Amino acid sequence: MLMTQQDKLMGELKALVEQHGTHRNALIPILQDVQKRYHAISDFAMQTIADLLGIHPVEVYSVVTFYAFLNEKYHGKFIIRLCRTISCEMAGKAAVARQLENDLDIKFGETTSDGRFTLEWANCIGMCDQGPAMLVNDQVFTKVTPEKVHDILEACEKAFGPHTMQTEEEHVL
Amino acid sequence: MTTIMNDITFSTAEAGAGLKAALEKGRADVIGVVRESAMRGRGGAGFPTGVKWNLAAGAQGDKKYVVCNADEGEPGTFKDRAILSEWADLVLEGMTIAGYAVGAAEGIVYLRGEYTYLVRQLEDALEKRREAGLLGENIQGKDGFNFDIHLHMGCGAYICGEETALIEALEGQRGEPRNRPPFPVNTGLNGCPTIVNNVETFAWASMILAKGPEWFKGIGTEKSSGPKLFSVSGDVDKPGVYEFPMGITVAELLKNVGGGGAKAVQIGGASGNCIPACEFSRAIAFEDVSTGGSIIVFGPERDMLKVAENFLEFFEDESCGQCTPCRIGNTRLLEGIRMLQTGHCSMKYLQELCKLGETMQLASKCGLGQSSPNAFLSIVKHFRNELMGRACVMVCK
Ligand SMILES: Cc1cc2nc3c(=O)[nH]c(=O)nc-3n(C[C@H](O)[C@H](O)[C@H](O)COP(=O)(O)O)c2cc1C
Numbered sequence: 409m410l411m412t413q414q415d416k417l418m419g420e421l422k423a424l425v426e427q428h429g430t431h432r433n434a435l436i437p438i439l440q441d442v443q444k445r446y447h448a449i450s451d452f453a454m455q456t457i458a459d460l461l462g463i464h465p466v467e468v469y470s471v472v473t474f475y476a477f478l479n480e481k482y483h484g485k486f487i488i489r490l491c492r493t494i495s496c497e498m499a500g501k502a503a504v505a506r507q508l509e510n511d512l513d514i515k516f517g518e519t520t521s522d523g524r525f526t527l528e529w530a531n532c533i534g535m536c537d538q539g540p541a542m543l544v545n546d547q548v549f550t551k552v553t554p555e556k557v558h559d560i561l562e563a564c565e566k567a568f569g570p571h572t573m574q575t576e577e578e579h580v581l
Numbered sequence: 582m583t584t585i586m587n588d589i590t591f592s593t594a595e596a597g598a599g600l601k602a603a604l605e606k607g608r609a610d611v612i613g614v615v616r617e618s619a620m621r622g623r624g625g626a627g628f629p630t631g632v633k634w635n636l637a638a639g640a641q642g643d644k645k646y647v648v649c650n651a652d653e654g655e656p657g658t659f660k661d662r663a664i665l666s667e668w669a670d671l672v673l674e675g676m677t678i679a680g681y682a683v684g685a686a687e688g689i690v691y692l693r694g695e696y697t698y699l700v701r702q703l704e705d706a707l708e709k710r711r712e713a714g715l716l717g718e719n720i721q722g723k724d725g726f727n728f729d730i731h732l733h734m735g736c737g738a739y740i741c742g743e744e745t746a747l748i749e750a751l752e753g754q755r756g757e758p759r760n761r762p763p764f765p766v767n768t769g770l771n772g773c774p775t776i777v778n779n780v781e782t783f784a785w786a787s788m789i790l791a792k793g794p795e796w797f798k799g800i801g802t803e804k805s806s807g808p809k810l811f812s813v814s815g816d817v818d819k820p821g822v823y824e825f826p827m828g829i830t831v832a833e834l835l836k837n838v839g840g841g842g843a844k845a846v847q848i849g850g851a852s853g854n855c856i857p858a859c860e861f862s863r864a865i866a867f868e869d870v871s872t873g874g875s876i877i878v879f880g881p882e883r884d885m886l887k888v889a890e891n892f893l894e895f896f897e898d899e900s901c902g903q904c905t906p907c908r909i910g911n912t913r914l915l916e917g918i919r920m921l922q923t924g925h926c927s928m929k930y931l932q933e934l935c936k937l938g939e940t941m942q943l944a945s946k947c948g949l950g951q952s953s954p955n956a957f958l959s960i961v962k963h964f965r966n967e968l969m970g971r972a973c974v975m976v977c978k
């Protein structure tokens with residue numbers, strides 16, 4: 409990473425800490441914001457946040473690695489989380505899963521090479537009456553069929569837009 | 582994204598009536614009303630709400646907190662999502678009443694990250710309440726009663742629904758459950774007295790203040806008073822959110838939701854019990870089959886071993902890993918299921934696994950490990966013939 413990029417990130421992290429406070433209770437909200445903005449929480453970010461909060465970086469690392477929605481590894485712009493719990497399983501999640509893998513050409517737990525999509529399993533997302541259900545970022549899709557998978561992915565592609573390519577910087581982080 | 586519902590009493594609530602009635606009473610009397618209703622917590626464990634509030638009211642602390650547990654992660658549960666979508670004000674009102682009763686100035690809704698799409702709506706509701714003087718300082722002209730509520734987002738961890746893990750998460754820690762005692766009513770968030778209640782509990786509390794404890798007690802059974810919301814999914818004609826009086830039998834419930842011909846019903850989610858058809862006359866209540874509201878129905882064709890496998894995969898993934906019986910036990914049970922699937926499990930080993938399950942129930946630190954073997958044990962007990970001696974087939978995932 410270029411020095412200037414590090415400085416920029418440092419400045420942004422400082423602003424986040426200022427907004428949430430340096431109290432330990434602010435750690436998770438800070439990390440949630442970092443995750444949202446950079447799609448990953450890098451070693452550098454963890455170290456910087458630890459310094460700003462006056463705690464050991466291992467404390468930050470232990471929190472990041474505990475929660476499913478906080479990640480060290482880069483996650484795509486669109487995170488697809490398909491519910492794997494029993495009611496969605498009975499409603500036919502397996503076919504939807506297969507189609508997602510086919511259409512994205514990745515397996516669960518992976519991110520597409522263009523950095524757009526990450527495919528993950530979710531445990532019960534509270535849509536058991538309308539399964540199979542999945543989340544795309546914060547949005548919920550219910551009664552998903554293999555056929556609908558294509559439309560949903562296409563809508564994401566459209567929302568992504570041709571000109572808003574992932575910046576170099578975000579990839580590095 | 583519409584959820585099927587039957588007639589739900591929350592629709593008849595008069596806005597603000599509960600809070601108004603509460604503020605006309607002294608703090609102790611508000612708690613008295615909740616105690617009188619004999620309501621037990623709607624989140625699953627069924628602790629009497631009035632007793633909890635009374636303990637927090639009596640506890641010493643500079644600050645006190647009211648926490649709404651909206652982490653709803655139990656497989657098969659979605660009634661809190663429905664309540665927050667349709668009747669958020671009733672929940673916020675219940676929290677405000679609790680704040681008044683125990684002497685807290687701060688309320689927190691711990692909302693699971695999976696429900697982020699509800700945030701805007703909830704923030705709007707909070708803002709409207711502030712503007713209407715239902716949150717903030719000297720609420721409804723009551724001198725010295727200051728209370729406000731904010732949202733805190735969860736991060737994708739089922740265990741954070743356990744109240745002490747939830748508090749750890751609020752404090753910026755890993756969501757690892759604490760030893761109890763001390764209980765949160767004494768030593769909760771930031772070491773201060775804290776009440777943690779389920780979404781539905783707060784909504785009913787609000788209605789109990791408005792309509793009186795006798796109304797609530799008049800519904801349900803002696804040991805499980807009041808109506809309850811159920812999340813019904815699986816092999817039924819009309820999956821959705823249903824209100825029924827506590828004490829309804831499994832058979833009656835199935836009749837109402839179009840679940841004829843079911844071979845088994847999982848009551849209480851993955852951590853609950855699997856009830857076979859021959860026991861459908863049992864009552865859904867704390868004194869018989871208890872539940873936080875999750876009802877998953879299995880039709881005659883379902884493979885119960887797959888059901889057990891799905892639940893154990895869930896627990897293996899969601900165990901916080903802090904204590905051995907749960908961390909290793911769930912893995913061993915899951916391995917056992919895989920052995921059963923390929924027809925490689927001796928009766929002797931199955932008996933060993935059942936003993937391990939019983940050990941987990943006794944020796945695990947928190948409710949997750951204590952209840953994770955329930956489904957496995959009840960399925961082994963009721964469907965043994967279906968599980969044993971399977972031909973070795975290729976398992977296609
Ligand atoms: C593993 C685990 C997960 C839990 N998840 C939830 C939950 O999502 N929502 C909830 O209200 N209670 C949950 N509970 C129960 C809480 O610990 C607590 O008993 C409850 O929030 C108290 O509220 P109530 O008395 O109003 O039910 C969970 C318990 C355990 C052991």
Ligand code: SF4
Nearest residue numbers: 901903904907947950
């Ligand atoms: S029982 Fe399981 S979830 Fe609970 S503390 Fe132990 S390891 Fe963690």
